[in-house]
Amino acid sequence: MSGTTQFFTPPSSFTASSILISAHGTTITYADGSQCLDGISGLWNVPLGYGHQGVADAVHQALLEASYLTCFRSTHRWAERASDALLKAAGPGHYGRTIHATSGSAALDSTMKVVRQTQILRGEPNRRAIVSLKGSYHGTTLGAMSLTGEDLGQRMYGIDTRMIRHVDHHRPRDLERLLEREGDRIAAVVLEPVQGSGTHVVGQQFLAAVFEGRRRHGYLIVADEVATGFGRTGPLFASQAWIEAPDILVTSKGLTNGTQAASAILLSHAVTQTLDETDSPFMHGETQAGSPASCAAILATLRAFEEEDILNHGRLVAAHLDARIRAVVERVPGANSTGTGCFRSIRLPGNSDIPGIVSRCRAHGAIVQPGPSSIQLVPALVYTPSALDHLMDRVEDTIASLKDSHGTVAA
Numbered sequence: 001m002s003g004t005t006q007f008f009t010p011p012s013s014f015t016a017s018s019i020l021i022s023a024h025g026t027t028i029t030y031a032d033g034s035q036c037l038d039g040i041s042g043l044w045n046v047p048l049g050y051g052h053q054g055v056a057d058a059v060h061q062a063l064l065e066a067s068y069l070t071c072f073r074s075t076h077r078w079a080e081r082a083s084d085a086l087l088k089a090a091g092p093g094h095y096g097r098t099i100h101a102t103s104g105s106a107a108l109d110s111t112m113k114v115v116r117q118t119q120i121l122r123g124e125p126n127r128r129a130i131v132s133l134k135g136s137y138h139g140t141t142l143g144a145m146s147l148t149g150e151d152l153g154q155r156m157y158g159i160d161t162r163m164i165r166h167v168d169h170h171r172p173r174d175l176e177r178l179l180e181r182e183g184d185r186i187a188a189v190v191l192e193p194v195q196g197s198g199t200h201v202v203g204q205q206f207l208a209a210v211f212e213g214r215r216r217h218g219y220l221i222v223a224d225e226v227a228t229g230f231g232r233t234g235p236l237f238a239s240q241a242w243i244e245a246p247d248i249l250v251t252s253k254g255l256t257n258g259t260q261a262a263s264a265i266l267l268s269h270a271v272t273q274t275l276d277e278t279d280s281p282f283m284h285g286e287t288q289a290g291s292p293a294s295c296a297a298i299l300a301t302l303r304a305f306e307e308e309d310i311l312n313h314g315r316l317v318a319a320h321l322d323a324r325i326r327a328v329v330e331r332v333p334g335a336n337s338t339g340t341g342c343f344r345s346i347r348l349p350g351n352s353d354i355p356g357i358v359s360r361c362r363a364h365g366a367i368v369q370p371g372p373s374s375i376q377l378v379p380a381l382v383y384t385p386s387a388l389d390h391l392m393d394r395v396e397d398t399i400a401s402l403k404d405s406h407g408t409v410a411a
Contacts, residue, residue, distance in 0.1 A: 023050035026380050026387055028367065036362060037391040040369045040378045044196075044343075045253035047230050047314070048304055049382045055257050055300040062296035071100055071290035078295035085302050086251075086264055089236055094245045096272035099265040099282070100290030104226035104252035105139025107263035108190070110284050111250055112143045115188035115220050118271055121278050127187040127219065131165045131178065135372075137196040138224055147190055150197050169195075169202045172209035183217035188247075190222040193238035198347075198372045199339030204243075211244045220247040220271070226263070230254030231305065231314045231381050233341035247271055256297035257304075261288060264298075314381030317388060318342050321379065324392040332399060338374070342381060345374040348399070357402055366394035375399075 019031040023042075026049050029035050041047060048055065062078060069076040083098035099114075101107040112130060119127035132138065136149040145152060146159050149166045165182070167174040169191070179186065189210050194201050214221055223239040223246035230236060232254065239246050248271065252263035267275075275282065288294070304310060318341045325344055329335045334349040348354070354370045361368045361375070369376040375395070379388065 025049045025051065026383055026391075034365075036365050036367045037387065037394070038367045038380070039361075039391050039395065040367055040376065041254075041380045042258045043253070044227050044232070044378045045255075045258040047232070047254045047381045048257045048301065048308075048310065049380045050258075052257055052300075052304060054304050055259055055297055058296040058300035059259060059293050062292040066292040069292050070287070072285045072287075076290075076292065078292040078299075079290040082290070082295035082298040083264075085299055086266060089302055090249060090266050091240070091245065094268055095249065095266045096269040097267040097275075099267065099284060100286075100294075101252075101263040101265065101284075102261045102286050102289050103139070103141075104224075104250065104263050105141040105144040106286060106289075107226070107250045107252060107265050108138045108147060108224065109141050109143035111190070111222055111248055111265055112147070112188075113284070114248065114265065114267070114271070114282065115222065117280065117282065118220065118274050119187045121274050121280055124187075124218065126185055129163045129165055129182060129185045130187055131167060131175070131189040131219075133169045133191055133195065133202070134166045135169075135195055135197055135200065136166075136190075136192055136224075138190065138192075139226075169200070169206045172206045175206070175209050175213060179213050179217055183213070183219075186213075186217060186219040188220040188222050189213070190224055192224045192226075193228045193242075194233060194339060194343050196227045198374060199343050199345040199376060201338070201340050207242060214244075222246060222248045222250065224250050226250055226252040228343065230301070231311050231341075232343045232378070234311070234315060234318070236305065236311060255301065256294060257301045260291075260294035260297045262290075262294040262298065310381050314342055317379060317381055317383050320383075320385055320388055321377065321392070324388070324396070325377070328392075328396050328399060331396065339376075342377075342379055344377045345371050346377070346395075346399075347374040349373075353402070357399060360398045360402060361395055364394045364398050366391050366398070368395060 017032040021031050022029045026038050027035055028038050071079050086098050087095045101110055116128055132147045134149040138144040138147040146161045146164050225237050228238040229251040235241055247268045249266040256262050325337045329337055336347050338345045358368055358370050
């Protein structure tokens with residue numbers, strides 16, 4: 001396996017001091033009494049900060065009124081309302097149906113089934129191959145791991161990738177050559193607007209090639225917005241800034257402000273029509289998908305984004321974060337940055353001890369995430385300027401104080 005495995009933690013690394021006991025706002029408290037400013041929003045899924053009262057109250061009320069109702073072979077009021085609100089937020093003129101799931105990985109697995117079923121119903125049964133990007137991350141279930149373009153041990157786990165094609169988003173010609181060979185076999189192209197591993201923004205030139213390929217070859221485009229959704233890059237969904245809309249949008253993480261195991265697959269009107277015209281059932285069912293509590297959390301999160309003007313506040317946080325990141329980059333020879341909005345990475349010289357830097361940041365009171373030759377910063381959209389300065393002071397001071405095997409990392 002590649003260096004990507006540094007993002008995962010061996011059992012031996014867990015200690016009593018690493019046990020979390022509470023979280024409020026943008027601060028996490030550990031069992032040893034220490035506190036840290038969270039620079040990665042939980043697992044990128046708490047855009048409103050910890051303990052949002054509106055979300056907590058909504059979940060509590062839903063549990064009292066209907067502790068459980070199923071979406072399997074039926075629906076319920078909370079699921080209908082959450083679906084309508086999501087479609088309205090993403091664009092009702094384009095999206096027509098919501099499928100509830102329980103995680104980003106589960107949603108990507110189901111999306112792989114949706115695109116293949118849609119192509120069969122459209123008379124294209126040979127369209128079974130799916131294209132994703134080198135360096136991408138889509139999850140760790142069997143289907144999602146096959147889509148993932150990072151080495152996460154797919155061979156060790158026996159992941160079947162025979163119907164998956166990976167292309168480099170920095171080289172649009174790679175996609176064009178693939179389509180010249182196999183355009184009539186491609187069911188869909190799946191891409192993150194910003195790659196979660198390394199926060200590399202997928203550029204306009206590559207997107208133009210993807211859209212042109214859709215017109216010429218008839219595949220579907222899937223926007224994996226598990227990480228980029230809910231204001232992470234500026235708009236509510238990053239693909240809303242694309243020149244053309246995807247056929248399917250997948251969202252999770254910020255969907256419930258991290259309070260519920262929930263995800264959603266939004267289908268365009270065109271895909272919905274294909275399923276409806278043939279009255280074709282979709283083979284999908286998860287016991288906890290679309291529960292009243294998760295749907296109440298979705299509704300409360302969307303309401304908070306609107307009533308508390310979260311997107312505009314997030315843009316202010318992003319601008320402040322960008323200024324602080326630029327200061328770090330100027331101070332560290334060989335460093336640069338990637339990403340956009342509140343989804344960023346500071347890339348350090350290739351011989352830098354990334355796990356060591358992450359550990360030292362934690363010791364200094366700041367939580368950051370390791371990335372490929374980088375540390376990732378994915379702060380909540382509700383950070384105050386002073387709290388963000390405290391976070392970045394700790395990160396910058398940590399990087400400046402560290403030495404690698406070749407000398408100082410920072411000037």
